[in-house]
Amino acid sequence: MQNRAKFGVGIGVIVVALAFLAWLGYGESKTYYHTIAEYQALSGSARNHRMRLAGTVAPGSIRHVTGGTEFVLEEQGKTLAVRYVGSDPLPDTFVDKSQALVEGRPSSDGRFVAEHVQAKCASKYEAAPGGDKPAAPAAATQTSSM
């Protein structure tokens, strides 16, 4: 019985320590998903969360400026101005009309400041001609760091 108690304590310590680390990591990296419409309706502290928004890159909107790249995302008639400031090069699939997922926080000037951008070339990989099924999730490229 004494052995069982010892094991119980050992296991308990491990689980509690890891749960604490998980909680720290969660606080540091939690990111909210929103649609552009939802994002624009956010108010108060919810606007300061780290978040992830998806949309289609508006044709002709990609502009390279000092310190980053600016573009506009569109989704269901709503638009969002984004500035990408990450250090990684933008993925090759990031072009006009590609589906992009941006991650970052809003800035005071109204733009969304993205640190990470993922993109997938929608028209190319999703719809097979003659079919209408999505395919190949591998088409998404990622810019992030370990």
Place this chain on the structure above:
Amino acid sequence: MDVFGCFSLLLAFVCAVYAFVGGIFAIKTRHPLLVKSARQAGMATCVLIFVATFCVEYLFFTDNFSMAYVVSHSNRDLSTFYKVAALWSGQEGSLLFWSTLLSVYVLSVLIAYRNKNGELMPYVGVVMAGVQIFFLTLNNFVENPFKTLASVSASGVLEPFTRMDGNGLNPLLQYPEMVIHPPNLYSGYTGFTIPFAFALAALLARYPGEKWIHLTRKWTMIAWCFQSLGILLGAHWAYAVLGWGGYWGWDPVENASLLPWLTGTAFLHSVMMQEKRGMMKVWNVWLVFCTFLLCILGTFLTRSGVVSSVHAFANSQIGPWFVGFIVITLVVCLVSYVKNRDYLKSENQLDSMVSRESSFLFNNLLFLIACIAVLSGTLFPVFSEWFTNNRISVGAPFFNKVMIPIGLTILFLTGVGPLLAWRKTSSDSLKRNFGWPVIVGLIASIILGVIGYRDVYSLVCFFLCFFVFWTIVMEFYRGAKVISARSGMSMMMAAHELSMRNTRRYGGYVVHFGMVLVFIGLAGAAFNQDVQKAMNLGDSMKLGPYTLVLQSADTKVEKNYTAQRMIVEVLKDNKQLMMLYPEKRQFQGNEQQAGTMVAIYSTLREDLYVVYAGMDPDANVPVVHAFLNPLVKWIWLGGVWVVMGTLLALMPNRRAALGVATVPDTATAPAPALTPTATLREGHD
């Protein structure tokens, strides 16, 4: 050929249903002919799936652009090599490929055990057929690869038509590793079906003893080896192709492949507890069940994209099917367990905190916690949306915070576990076994700290790596010394002889050594540096000991793509070292698609990783992004050792020559507490 393939696939489904239903009747009636016919239906299913797969490949090779799948994933200019890989580049083909690889395993099992284990095999056949039915349902009725192109004509009827050329293969997949990575990973995913089938069958049949574990050991190791190799190849592909300088981003698809690996690794260790001490029987059965379910979940996450995109699940037709299959499997496992749980009673109890048993217990516990952490992190968006209506995801910091301590503790146990005695270890044997490894580890980490590797986790990792390495060296040395003294062989020959006599034990050590190398490589990530610069011709930039000079740029036209290539000269300590050629490739196809080719100069000390990041739009000059990633090569080297160790462990034991006693277990020699039955089973250590 498309009709032929489509028909084979349908017939395979019929055969699988017969193998399943007939198998159940065979178990009920025990009629030998019925048993035989169910088995043969199982074999026919496999052969028919092979035929269907061959048909898809044939359609690719003959550039049959009336087929929707061929049009989406190939074009005339695509090289032969990649036409083979085009099979698994999309949804329909991937699922068919899953069935194919599963069939390889199923057919091997059915043939290998056709005249053996008569009590158990009908059950195994039924479980395997059940899994095949699920995938064949998807192949036939949900994601059929044999769809032809058709359009509605003026008169309102559907008319087939043929395209002149296809859309081409996704450029990200046009890389040699992408041809071998998915088959490896899928072989891992599918391979765990076999231990699952045996475990469930043994439970249903109340098959006596630990025989199912002996029967499935080989299969589990083969699946595990493929899974490990698949994960590493995937990491290498991400490293060499995606161009962000890393190899692991805690992406849902990556995590999905890690999950069954974690439980599978736990299982490979915990079976030893059952074999040696008759403990953890329930645990083992559930580990196998979970591993299989995680394989299905992994396939589901990879194919449906449920985590990576908000809308993917709704769009994907296979989502509900997979969820349904997972639920059914879980219910079957639970019911079989509840009905037969008395058969899984443990024979022994834990005796001491410092024993082999407890090290296995903690090893398993950590693998399980790791699995739960990765699983919850991966599925966090899905669950948070369920409970709070807010879709929240967690990123790399979450995974790193939890997984680094777990990984280091498991590494510690890798060194400690094998040297602890069963039941109880004396403090005397602890000192003798661990004195030197601790000293070696300390010296090595102090030296590494002095020469500049200063990071707490990394130094702990280096210490543990050398500690584990030295325990392995000592194990080989002690065993080889005994053989060498008795037979007069040289130490090298004796070490070889030793490994061949107990392949499982020493193969395991080689795998552990491979993991040590992997950990050394992972520890290097703390010291990564990078620099990015828009460069005119002749400009240079410095990174660590290297200076990069942009010499020139050129354009290279190939059959399937046009490459823009930067010619970068690398200097080290102002002496010319080599040239690197990072590229951007524009692939032909209906749309603009680009691919990055990273140029890597790889040494044991570090990788110089150079990416051509595109043109700077203001200055109109190329941007070069260079990374200095220390020790990455050790990860790939470790992978080679893991595979070699697994192969060694799969080999049969060589018998000791006459007159030469078997090598005593060094850890247990001073504490002769082993029960006689355990000593007899030494070969399975």
